[in-house]
Amino acid sequence: xxxxxxxxxxxxxxxxxxxxxxxxxxxxxxxxxxxxxxxxxxxxxxxxxxxxxxxxxxxxxxxxxxxxxxxxxxxxxxxxxxxxxxxxxxxxxxxxxxxxxxxxxxxxxxxxxxxxxxxxxxxxxxxxxxxxxxxxxxxxxxxxxxxxxxxxxxxxxxxxxxxxxxxxxxxxxxxxxxxxxxxxxxxxxxxxxxxxxxxxxxxxxxxxxxxxxxxxxxxxxxxxxxxxxxxxxxxxxxxxxxxxxxxxxxxxxxxxxxxxxxxxxxxxxxxxxxxxxxxxxxxxxxxxxxxxx
Amino acid sequence: xxxxxxxxxxxxxxxxxxxxxxxxxxxxxxxxxxxxxxxxxxxxxxxxxxxxxxxxxxxxxxxxxxxxxxxxxxxxxxxxxxxxxxxxxxxxxxxxxxxxxxxxxxxxxxxxxxxxxxxxxxxxxxxxxxxxxxxxxxxxxxxxxxxxxxxxxxxxxxxxxxxxxxxxxxxxxxxxxxxxxxxxxxxxxxxxxxxxxxxxxxxxxxxxxxxxxxxxxxxxxxxxxxxxxxxxxxxxxxxxxxxxxxxxxxxxxxxxxxxxxxxxxxxxxxxxxxxxxxxxxxxxxxxxxxxxxxxxxxxxxxxxxxxxxxxxxxxx
Numbered sequence: 001x002x003x004x005x006x007x008x009x010x011x012x013x014x015x016x017x018x019x020x021x022x023x024x025x026x027x028x029x030x031x032x033x034x035x036x037x038x039x040x041x042x043x044x045x046x047x048x049x050x051x052x053x054x055x056x057x058x059x060x061x062x063x064x065x066x067x068x069x070x071x072x073x074x075x076x077x078x079x080x081x082x083x084x085x086x087x088x089x090x091x092x093x094x095x096x097x098x099x100x101x102x103x104x105x106x107x108x109x110x111x112x113x114x115x116x117x118x119x120x121x122x123x124x125x126x127x128x129x130x131x132x133x134x135x136x137x138x139x140x141x142x143x144x145x146x147x148x149x150x151x152x153x154x155x156x157x158x159x160x161x162x163x164x165x166x167x168x169x170x171x172x173x174x175x176x177x178x179x180x181x182x183x184x185x186x187x188x189x190x191x192x193x194x195x196x197x198x199x200x201x202x203x204x205x206x207x208x209x210x211x212x213x214x215x216x217x218x219x220x221x222x223x224x225x226x227x228x229x230x231x232x233x234x235x236x237x238x239x240x241x242x243x244x245x246x247x248x249x250x251x252x253x254x255x256x257x258x259x260x261x262x263x264x265x266x267x268x269x270x271x272x273x274x275x276x277x278x279x280x281x282x283x284x285x286x287x288x289x290x291x292x293x
Numbered sequence: 294x295x296x297x298x299x300x301x302x303x304x305x306x307x308x309x310x311x312x313x314x315x316x317x318x319x320x321x322x323x324x325x326x327x328x329x330x331x332x333x334x335x336x337x338x339x340x341x342x343x344x345x346x347x348x349x350x351x352x353x354x355x356x357x358x359x360x361x362x363x364x365x366x367x368x369x370x371x372x373x374x375x376x377x378x379x380x381x382x383x384x385x386x387x388x389x390x391x392x393x394x395x396x397x398x399x400x401x402x403x404x405x406x407x408x409x410x411x412x413x414x415x416x417x418x419x420x421x422x423x424x425x426x427x428x429x430x431x432x433x434x435x436x437x438x439x440x441x442x443x444x445x446x447x448x449x450x451x452x453x454x455x456x457x458x459x460x461x462x463x464x465x466x467x468x469x470x471x472x473x474x475x476x477x478x479x480x481x482x483x484x485x486x487x488x489x490x491x492x493x494x495x496x497x498x499x500x501x502x503x504x505x506x507x508x509x510x511x512x513x514x515x516x517x518x519x520x521x522x523x524x525x526x527x528x529x530x531x532x533x534x535x536x537x538x539x540x541x542x543x544x545x546x547x548x549x550x551x552x553x554x555x556x557x558x559x560x561x562x563x564x565x566x567x568x569x570x571x572x573x574x575x576x577x578x579x580x581x582x583x584x585x586x587x588x589x590x591x592x593x594x595x596x597x598x599x600x601x602x603x604x605x606x607x608x609x
Contacts, residue, residue, distance in 0.1 A: 008431075014512055015430035022421035023436070025482040030443035032463060033454035040454055100341055101320050101327060107344075108599060109591075110352045116591040117584045118541045120559040124566050125359055125580055128573065136358060139375050168351070173602060180603030187322025194326070203324055229449045231544050236563055249449055249544075256453050257548065266453045274450035281445040 037274070040267035047261065058268035068269070070243050071251040074159065075228055078247060081163040082227040087220060090171045094178030095208065108179070112172035122169040123236045127152070130161055130237070152237045155244040162233040162245060170226075174219050181215045182208070214287075221284040225277055248273050356584070363387065363578035370574050383574075390578035394571055398554070399561040400582065406546075406557060407539040409473055410480045414535045415528070417481040422490035423516050427502060437491070440484040449544070455479065459549050475549035480539055486531050493527040494520060530597050533590065540587060558583045 016023075041058055045051035062068045097107045114122055129136040130151035138148040152161045189207045198206065231249040238245040240254055248269065256266035320327055330337045362370055366381035391397050421440070425433050459469045469475040502515045510518065521528070546557045553561065562579055565571050571579075591598060 011428040012430035015424035015428035018420040018424035021417045025417055025478050026440055028458055029455055029479040029482040032458055033451040036454035037451060098323050099325050109595060110348050113352055116587045118559045120543045120563050121580050121583050134373050176599055176602045190322055190324060229447055263453055270450045270453055277447040285445060
């Protein structure tokens, strides 16, 4: 009994030795920033003078900044557009690809290829495609006699241009996950539905969709969380000061690092982003936790 | 013409009546039965052909365009109606980009960050996972919970305070800006990797370790000689995740590596994109060089990468 206790104590000591580096990393980059971020949002900190408390001033300044509202509206528009394209498309593609009895390996590699590229590479590549002068897209439109577009350089099409790159670069992940889930649908269900005279559409409606509901919900949440943190697309395509495409994260970046050098203001904005995303994350974790237990 | 794809290993073969032309491999029952597809083979092959065309155009053609643009002469590239197949061929643009844009420097930087980060992350995360899984310390569950809670935090919401932690590390007061540690330490604080490793270690029977202990192996020796060799598959998958994530990362290195000499390829490319000194053909070569390692990793490890995604989807 005593020896077991001593072994437990020894193991615990040893365990914390093994975990020391990990605990330090998590403390420094997860736990400390969480607390520090909230504190910072109530402080004035610009690296010039030591930080001091300002109460709710940062939040008040945010609400008074017209860019704050623009950034939230743009982010919501981006998220909504990205959902319209990026949520439905991978599902449709997966259902289609799952029917093919040929080239299935090739299709899988193909749709996932852009996901492997460094995101900034995809975006910068598309920047050349979007070039209104000799860019690929306008050249293609010209060659078939369609009107050209200003793409990222016009406020009417800037946002949708960002959504297009983003969808191209990211839809592979969701597509492959849907494909995997589709293969788990028992074939008997389709068999039975067919015997009952269900048409193709009815089989999608009454077999595929109900079987995929859970994974669709999970990917929906993940996509909302990911697209609300959009940064690279506006940063590299339209710049950090374009009011047509400025997003929440771009504004955080501006507040802290380029325009204002005001870390308190940036922290307050981050806290608001955190609250919104945290709600979606909590929902996501609840869903996945319940299913795995 | 052979139209066979590698057989799916995860599915039991279904007996299909022999057909005259054996072009349909056996497949599990999906939305449309194989028999129906064979019956409407003309429609099937039309849809298949169209999809092949459209998908190749959408997903592969941009990459072709990147490489084709890189080897064009600058004058040919600048034409208002681009040439589909390059008329001029200058593969030396890649060499020029390698030296002129200092891609060589940024490439080695990124390699160093990716593999250094791989080593640091693996050391740190294996240590945590082994301790939690096999040594079962007091408050181990609290530690695991604290780490998993960080999965709920969107990384970008912690950007500003994490940046401040890099500029002036609490307690020790060193500045990690422009050092590799600014990338490596946050990369190591990855709860997902810890969780995946711990779950795998949990499946290794304790009896194995007890037997080794009787033979005089200490805890470190047990980790090195028993746990790690048995964990090769999961170590491989986690390694790919770590290296790919470090190679693709943009926003964080943009913040913590302001010195051009310390920058990653991604950050340097975005900086160079906004200067007019680099000709577009050279820049395209730069983009291609930055993508090549990830494409190679994907082609070599596609089974693990796609398998990892699929496992995530079906386990739910």
